[in-house]
Amino acid sequence: DAGVTQSPTHLIKTRGQQVTLRCSPKSGHDTVSWYQQALGQGPQFIFQYYEEEERQRGNFPDRFSGHQFPNYSSELNVNALLLGDSALYLCASSLHYFRGKDQPQHFGDGTRLSIL
Amino acid sequence: DAKTTQPPSMDCAEGRAANLPCNHSTISGNEYVYWYRQIHSQGPQYIIHGLKNNETNEMASLIITEDRKSSTLILPHATLRDTAVYYCIVRLPMIYNQGGKLIFGQGTELSVKP
Numbered sequence: 001d002a003g004v005t006q007s008p009t010h011l012i013k014t015r016g017q018q019v020t021l022r023c024s025p026k027s028g029h030d031t032v033s034w035y036q037q038a039l040g041q042g043p044q045f046i047f048q049y050y051e052e053e054e055r056q057r058g059n060f061p062d063r064f065s066g067h068q069f070p071n072y073s074s075e076l077n078v079n080a081l082l083l084g085d086s087a088l089y090l091c092a093s094s095l096h097y098f099r100g101k102d103q104p105q106h107f108g109d110g111t112r113l114s115i116l
Numbered sequence: 117d118a119k120t121t122q123p124p125s126m127d128c129a130e131g132r133a134a135n136l137p138c139n140h141s142t143i144s145g146n147e148y149v150y151w152y153r154q155i156h157s158q159g160p161q162y163i164i165h166g167l168k169n170n171e172t173n174e175m176a177s178l179i180i181t182e183d184r185k186s187s188t189l190i191l192p193h194a195t196l197r198d199t200a201v202y203y204c205i206v207r208l209p210m211i212y213n214q215g216g217k218l219i220f221g222q223g224t225e226l227s228v229k230p
Contacts (some may be wrong), residue, residue: 004159016194030211033217042118043160043205056217064138090159094210102167105218107159107220109155 002027004093004108012114021076021111023040032074033105034066035090043090049074050096055079068110086115119143119219120204125225128198134191136224138204141185147208149180150218151189153200153226160203160220163189194228201225 005024013019025032031050035043045058049068063079072093078085092105121139128134140149148167152160164178165170166187171178177190191198203223208215 031216035218040194042222043218044124045217045219048216056214058217079205092159094197094216100217102211103167104150104162105216108161109159 004091006089006091006108006111008111009109010112010114011060012116014116015080015081015083016047018077018079019076019081019113020112021091023076023091023093023108025072025074025091026106029076029093029095029106030072031094031096031105032068032072033092033094034076036060037088037090037110039087044081046076059081081115082086083115086113088112119206120221120222122202122204123222124222125227127227127229128191128194130196130228130230131193134188134194134198134226134228136191136202136226137166137186138188138206139186140206143184143206146212147185149178149184150205150207151176151178152194152205152218152220153198154201154203154223157201163202165179175227182203194226196228196230199226199228223226 033048034046037043047057063085088110090110094105150165151163154160178186201223210216
């Protein structure tokens with residue numbers, strides 16, 4: 001049973017470019033969340049997708065956008081890249097609801113994005 | 117901002133129990149306590165979560181005080197592979213409007229020594 005998979009594992013871009021990161025959730029999961037982790041910091045919540053809609057958003061600018069597909073996979077898009085966008089981008093998946101108990105999110109190993 | 121407070125670092129001898137404390141004095145009645153850990157260069161790994169009762173799984177035990185203002189994660193027999201940053205997080209359930217998101221603090225860096 002594959003866990004959360006993310007692609008690519010590493011990526012190098014230059015300022016001003018655009019990037020798309022991809023995430024396949026764990027089998028059976030229907031909710032996907034994205035997090036940004038700068039070096040030496042804890043992950044920061046970007047947004048959450050459920051039923052192909054953005055349900056929640058953290059304190060990130062509109063340059064960060066996403067999408068969830070009917071098969072529950074998801075993409076994170078970042079436009080007009082800045083040096084400060086260099087970070088590890090993590091995807092986490094979960095079940096939205098199951099038998100009355102809150103369900104944990106399971107993380108992938110992330111995409112390391114470097115901006116030159 | 118994170119709603120939890122954890123010591124920045126702790127040491128534990130291999131084979132001994134590691135007890136990681138967490139304060140969450142402002143926790144609301146519907147919020148769960150979650151524990152994750154992160155080993156360098158990997159994504160956070162889910163360990164355990166609970167609402168009111170103590171919980172145990174194959175990885176750890178979670179002890180939540182009766183007033184729910186603090187909790188302790190117990191790794192019963194720590195190994196060198198348990199060296200990681202441990203995060204204690206409180207969050208609303210996914211089904212709530214603002215629920216499901218994890219707000220990470222700085223965590224506790226646990227070093228297991230031979």
